[in-house]
Structures are given as C-alpha cells and as structure tokens.
Amino acid sequence: xxxxxxxxxxxxxxxxxxxxxxxxxxxxxxxxxxxxxxxxxxxxxxxxxxxxxxxxxxxxxxxxxxxxxxxxxxxxxxxxxxxxxxxxxxxxxxxxxxxxxxxxxxxxxxxxxxxxxxxxxxxxxxxxxxxxxx
Numbered sequence: 001x002x003x004x005x006x007x008x009x010x011x012x013x014x015x016x017x018x019x020x021x022x023x024x025x026x027x028x029x030x031x032x033x034x035x036x037x038x039x040x041x042x043x044x045x046x047x048x049x050x051x052x053x054x055x056x057x058x059x060x061x062x063x064x065x066x067x068x069x070x071x072x073x074x075x076x077x078x079x080x081x082x083x084x085x086x087x088x089x090x091x092x093x094x095x096x097x098x099x100x101x102x103x104x105x106x107x108x109x110x111x112x113x114x115x116x117x118x119x120x121x122x123x124x125x126x127x128x129x130x131x132x133x134x
Contacts, residue, residue: 003057006123007031007038010072011133012112013063019112020133023086027115028059030084035117063133069111075126076116086113 009027011020032039032055040056064072076083088110089100101109116123 004119005038005057005117006120007055007057007059007115007117008062008123008127009059009115010062010064010069010113010127010130012069013065013133015112023113024061026086027084027113028055031055031059031115031117034082034084038117060127061133062127062130064130066111068130069114070107070109072114072126072130073106073109073111075128076114076118079118079122079126081116081118081122081126083114083116085109085111088112 007028009024011023015023038055038057039053042053043051045051073083073085085101087097087101087104089097091097091100104110116126118126
C-alpha cells in the first residue's frame with residue numbers, strides 16, 4: 001500500500017544503541033500525538049486478547065551527523081513542516097525537556113533526533129542525501 005504521507009525519523013549516528021532506540025521511541029510518540037489519523041485500529045488475536053493500536057504506516061529511520069540533522073530541521077521548517085525534536089540535554093521529565101529547548105536558539109539546539117510526517121514528496125526533499133540508518 002502506498003500512503004500519501006511519509007513518516008521520517010532521523011537519528012544522530014554517534015549515539016549508543018540504547019540511546020538511538022530511546023530517541024526513536026520518543027519521537028514516534030510525538031508523531032502519534034500530533035497525527036491521530038495515522039493510528040490504526042486496535043489489534044486482537046484469535047484467543048480474544050486485545051492489544052493496543054500502532055502507527056498504521058511505515059516509519060522510515062534515517063541516520064545523520066549533527067550538521068545533517070540541523071540541515072534537515074531547516075529544510076522541514078522552510079517547507080512548513082513542524083518536526084518533533086529531541087536534544088542531547090539530560091533531564092528527568094517532559095516539562096524539563098521543553099524548558100531546555102525553550103532556552104536555546106534553534107541554531108544552537110544540540111539535536112540527536114527529529115521526526116516528521118508530511119506529504120511524501122515534501123519528506124523526500126527534507127531527507128535528501130540521508131541514508132537509512134544501519
């Protein structure tokens with residue numbers, strides 16, 4: 001099935017494996033929160049056990065270094081795409097994370113990840129030059 005939209009998550013490649021998974025999880029949550037229409041129906045097995053819904057379309061994961069993350073952020077904003085951002089700054093909860101981001105100008109954000117959902121062609125232009133994360 002081909003979707004009209006595309007979801008892209010971009011993760012900084014120099015993170016530890018557990019950090020990459022953590023960042024990707026938080027960013028995918030941001031997409032789910034902002035785009036309820038991308039959530040599928042709940043799952044259920046033949047035994048009658050119910051399971052939670054998932055994002056109903058593929059999420060493409062790209063790798064990037066710091067400059068490429070900043071470039072992707074600028075490309076997204078130039079195309080009126082609002083991304084989810086995750087910075088390297090360590091905090092213990094969501095409110096503190098928001099304060100850390102609010103205290104820094106965009107050019108100085110210490111990005112470790114971005115996620116966005118938009119029309120396929122728009123996402124393709126934003127991630128142009130990036131490779132899938134390996």
